[in-house]
Amino acid sequence: MTAAVLKKEKQPSEKQPSAVKKEHGSHAGRHTGLMALYHKELADHLRSKRFLIILLLILGTSIASLYGALNGLADAISSDSNFVFLKIYTTSGNSIPSFMSIIALMGPFVGLTLGFDAINSERNNGTLNRLVAQPIYRDSIIIGKFLAGNAVIMIMVFTMGIFVGAVGVLSTGLIPQTEEVLRVLAFLIFTVVYMDFWLGLSILFSVVCRHSATSAMAVIALWIFFTIFMSMVANIIANAVYPITTQYEAALNTMNNYTLNLGLNRISPYYLYSEAVSTIMNPTVRSVNVVTMQQLEGAISGYLSFGQSMLLVWPHLTGLVALMMVAFGGSYIGFMRQEIRN
Amino acid sequence: MGEVIIRTSGLTKRYGEKTAVNQLNLSVKKGEIFGLLGPNGAGKTTTILMLLGLTEPTAGTATIEGMDCTRNALGIKKIVGYLPDNPGFYQDLTGRQNLAFTGRLNGLSEEEIKERSDAALKRVRLEDAANKKAGTYSKGMRQRLGIADVLMKDPEIIIMDEPTLGLDPEGMRELLELMTQMAKEDGRTLLISSHQLYQVQQICDRVGIFVNGNLVACGEIEDLGHQVQDSTKYSLELQVDPCDDKILAEISRQPGVSSIQKEGNMFVVESKYDIRSQLTTFLGSHEYTIQHLHQRGGDLDAIYRMYFERAEAEAEAAAMKATQKGKLHNKLFRGGGAR
Numbered sequence: 001m002t003a004a005v006l007k008k009e010k011q012p013s014e015k016q017p018s019a020v021k022k023e024h025g026s027h028a029g030r031h032t033g034l035m036a037l038y039h040k041e042l043a044d045h046l047r048s049k050r051f052l053i054i055l056l057l058i059l060g061t062s063i064a065s066l067y068g069a070l071n072g073l074a075d076a077i078s079s080d081s082n083f084v085f086l087k088i089y090t091t092s093g094n095s096i097p098s099f100m101s102i103i104a105l106m107g108p109f110v111g112l113t114l115g116f117d118a119i120n121s122e123r124n125n126g127t128l129n130r131l132v133a134q135p136i137y138r139d140s141i142i143i144g145k146f147l148a149g150n151a152v153i154m155i156m157v158f159t160m161g162i163f164v165g166a167v168g169v170l171s172t173g174l175i176p177q178t179e180e181v182l183r184v185l186a187f188l189i190f191t192v193v194y195m196d197f198w199l200g201l202s203i204l205f206s207v208v209c210r211h212s213a214t215s216a217m218a219v220i221a222l223w224i225f226f227t228i229f230m231s232m233v234a235n236i237i238a239n240a241v242y243p244i245t246t247q248y249e250a251a252l253n254t255m256n257n258y259t260l261n262l263g264l265n266r267i268s269p270y271y272l273y274s275e276a277v278s279t280i281m282n283p284t285v286r287s288v289n290v291v292t293m294q295q296l297e298g299a300i301s302g303y304l305s306f307g308q309s310m311l312l313v314w315p316h317l318t319g320l321v322a323l324m325m326v327a328f329g330g331s332y333i334g335f336m337r338q339e340i341r342n
Numbered sequence: 343m344g345e346v347i348i349r350t351s352g353l354t355k356r357y358g359e360k361t362a363v364n365q366l367n368l369s370v371k372k373g374e375i376f377g378l379l380g381p382n383g384a385g386k387t388t389t390i391l392m393l394l395g396l397t398e399p400t401a402g403t404a405t406i407e408g409m410d411c412t413r414n415a416l417g418i419k420k421i422v423g424y425l426p427d428n429p430g431f432y433q434d435l436t437g438r439q440n441l442a443f444t445g446r447l448n449g450l451s452e453e454e455i456k457e458r459s460d461a462a463l464k465r466v467r468l469e470d471a472a473n474k475k476a477g478t479y480s481k482g483m484r485q486r487l488g489i490a491d492v493l494m495k496d497p498e499i500i501i502m503d504e505p506t507l508g509l510d511p512e513g514m515r516e517l518l519e520l521m522t523q524m525a526k527e528d529g530r531t532l533l534i535s536s537h538q539l540y541q542v543q544q545i546c547d548r549v550g551i552f553v554n555g556n557l558v559a560c561g562e563i564e565d566l567g568h569q570v571q572d573s574t575k576y577s578l579e580l581q582v583d584p585c586d587d588k589i590l591a592e593i594s595r596q597p598g599v600s601s602i603q604k605e606g607n608m609f610v611v612e613s614k615y616d617i618r619s620q621l622t623t624f625l626g627s628h629e630y631t632i633q634h635l636h637q638r639g640g641d642l643d644a645i646y647r648m649y650f651e652r653a654e655a656e657a658e659a660a661a662m663k664a665t666q667k668g669k670l671h672n673k674l675f676r677g678g679g680a681r
Contacts (some may be wrong), residue, residue, distance in 0.1 A: 036446035044434070126430025130491065133394055133424035134447040135416050339397055341387065 033136025037144030038151075045114065045152045054113050055156060061102045062160050066167055068096030073172065082303065083283055085176040086183060088168035090281045099164055100281060103157075103191055104274045108223040110156065111198025114149040116219055117212035118142075118203045119335060124212070132340050142335045146203060146328055153195045161188040179306050186280050186310060193320045194273040198223070200327030207334040226268040234264035258290055266316075269323050276316035280309050288312055347372040347499065347531050348393065352402030355388050362388040364555040366402070370533060370548075375525045377542040378535040379646060380552030386535035387427075389552075390501055393533075394424055406499065420448075423492030427504035429484060433477030437468055437487050440476050444494045455494075462490035466520065482513035489520060499531045500524060506541045518545050539643055551646060553653035559645070566645045578611040578618065581634035582625060589630065596624065608634065 045051050072093025077084055092098040097105075119142070122128040132138055165184060168174065176184070201222065205215035238261035242253035265271040279285045283303040304312070348370040355363040363385040370376045378386045391397040393404050395415025404411040406418050431440045438459055445455035463472045466486035471479065479487060485505065492500055505521070506514055522545050525532050536542045542549065543563060550560040559566055582589060585607060594602045598613045598620070611617070618637065625632055638644065 032449040033447050036443065040443055040446075044432075047434070125433070126426065126428055127432060129396075129426045130424070130429055130431075130444075130488075131447075132396055133419060133422075133426075134444065134495075135419040135449075136447050137416070339391075341391065 033134065034140040034144050037136070037140055038147050041145050041148030042151055045148060050113055051152065054110050058103075058106060058110065058156065058160055061106060062099060062164055064096050065092070065099040065102050066164055068093040069098060070168070070171055080284070083177075083180060083183075085165070085168065085174050085180040086281050086283075088164065088172070088174075089184065089187065090278070100187070100277055101274070103160075104194075104270060104277070105227060107191060107195045107273070108198040108219070108227070108270070110153060111149070111195045111200075112202045112216065112219045112223065114152055115145070115199045115202035115206060116216040117206055118145045118149075119206040119331075120210055120212050120215060121206075123210070123340070129340050138336060139332065142203065142207075142332055146199065149199045149203075150192075150196055153199065154192055157188050157191045157195065161191070182306050183280050183283075183309070186306075187277050190273060190277050190280065190313075190317065190320070193317065193324060194269060197269050197320060197324040197327055200324050200331060204327050204331035204334065207331045207338065226270045230268040230271065231265055234261050237261075237264055255290060255292075262289065266319070269320060272316050272319050272323075276313040276320070279313045279316075283309060285309075285312075288316075345372045346370070348376075348404075348406050348533065350389075350393070350402065350404040353389070353392060353399050353404050354401040355385075355392060355397065356400045361555050363392070363399075366557055368550060368557065368560065370531060372531055373525065373529050374547040375521065375532040375534065375545055377546035377549040378533065378552060379537065379539065379542060379549050380535075381537055381650070384552040385555040386552055387503055388555075390424070390503055390533070390535060393501065394418060394422060420495075421498045423495045423497035423500045425488045425492050425500070425502045425505060427507055429488035429491070431476035431479070431484065431487060431491075433475060435476060436473050437476055437479070437490075438463065438472045440487065441490055441494050444491050448495055450494075458494050458496065459490070462493040465493065466490045467516075481508055482510065485509060485513070485517065489517075493524075497530065499533065501533045503535050504537070505534060506536055506538050514541060521545055539646055551649050553650055554657060556653065558649045558653050563645070569645075576613045576616055577638040578613065578621070579634060579636040579638060580609045580611055580621070580632070581607060582609075583631045583633055592624075592628070593621070596621065610638075 066088070069088050069091040070093075072091045073084075073087060075093075076087045076091045089099045092101070119128070122131065128141075131141060161184060165176065169176065198219070202215065202219045205218045206212065209215035209218065238257050241260055242249075242257035244250040244253050244257050266275070275288055279288060283305075286299075286304055346369045348368070350366050350368045353363060353366040353368075354361065366389060368389075378389065380386050388397065392399050393406065393411050395411045395418050398412055406422060409417045411418055431437070432443070435443065441459040441462065442455050445458060450458065459472075463469050466489050468483060468486055468490060471483060476484070476487065502521075505517060509517060518541060521532055521534070524530050525545075534542060534546065546563065548560070548562050549566070551558050551566075559569075580593075590602060590604065590609070593599060593609065593611060596617065598615055598617050599611055600614060601612045603610045603612075611621075616637070618635065622632065622635070
């Protein structure tokens, strides 16, 4: 199934010169402009140096994390010998972070690179006003750009994910179970949505900002804020609202403090994504919220099934999709309302 | 010619306080070259954007071939080719690929794209550079590629925003030739905005003069010229060889001549009626060679200047009136308050 998804995504880029173009003459109408734009954007991305750079970057870090994981695998297995295949993605070793956390960290960068100059570079080049004078719906422009970016992200994420798994299989001789494959797939889908959010956000800034440098800076600022500072801010706010300095306060407020802290953190897509994928890739995680001792009483320690893990992080997926929709929706509305002079 | 293809009625666009286009009533006939003239910021580009449905008018309507420009923007864009001022292209694509992309956006088949892009490139004489990246093109080549790009659509109407801007004389000549060709041979309607009067004067059938968002004059250049022409005062530019002082006295003695001045190596002769034929006969018989003879006024420059000055004066008067009104209002208000 993974192979099929991969192939489906790769096709447009491979057969673009011949097969795809033929369609245009036949089914003109709503999708003519959209398809033409989508193919052009996709070709642009795949040919660009920028794409090569992020691909090499992701590839390099993946290999490094894989190397670390394979080294640390023996220790990890000795503590828990179930779901070993997943550990290739989640184990960190030799102070190299795991594949999972590297993707969480680098994901925004991929979205940012693909989208930060989507609209404003066209505007500055003077191609945008020529584009809007063509008989296409205006939203085709921004939708085409988003879809092309999304296709590139999917290609990249699935290639990397499967590559890491394949190397893992080859070097360790582990054979993945069906459930493990499903979990990896879910992980990759989450990753695509996560990167799509950043793509949408960077397109939003490319609509709002006149210069591509400004929009890149804005997205980078948000990226750093969400990955590094959000947890601090959440902490400060939670401590201010529910102080736990004295023992009395601690007894009273700890639960609320923690819940508020968690809730605030979950505003950050970085946290949302990290929490979700670590739940999926780690069947031992049974809850993502505070669990009291009473609730745990009588519980038998064991693994969650794939379905139950998914149930646990379904809100996270919904939240990520919603964030993505808000980001892209914002750029869509902004673009549609903008007057394009030159 | 004769059938109206572009029509605007009461077309108005306001940006906050500023009125960019005010109550524009304009009609452009099929197959003619219409020049929208005016200084920068007079509302030409805004008018063009409204015609293309890229900007919504605050009031009034614009129609092209009976289609409403705001409601049926897609239909408009199918038959109208637009060349923005300073057109941009995808720098990493070749000229031909850029044209092909436009073709695809217009839903053409690959064969049509090949056919049309070859024809268009040939027409604008870019065949040699067709496979070079658009990023390497010079300004003049970009402009020509822009025209080829417009031709990909095979439009009935071509709207050009400041097409002559920044071109060298040779490029200008080619462009004007091309525009005339597109109108007269292909039967397309051209709407050109410009502030470069001489060029436009050469090719436009009719012009509209824009000042501060108002269309102050509209019609054929000759008709407008007659309006400007002061019938009691003619001013003639004259340059002759040999240019000696004797000629000055000779001319001033001619009947009808009221005064003569020397401006550089040129004489400016003022007279009460048209003395051109009389003067040429005289100069010819006295073995002078006429190097330059031009009746001042009546050309677009003079027309333009006159309308522009008139509009400026009106605007000033209006502003004055407004401030006076304001003062009066203030007075009344204060007076009322004191009571």
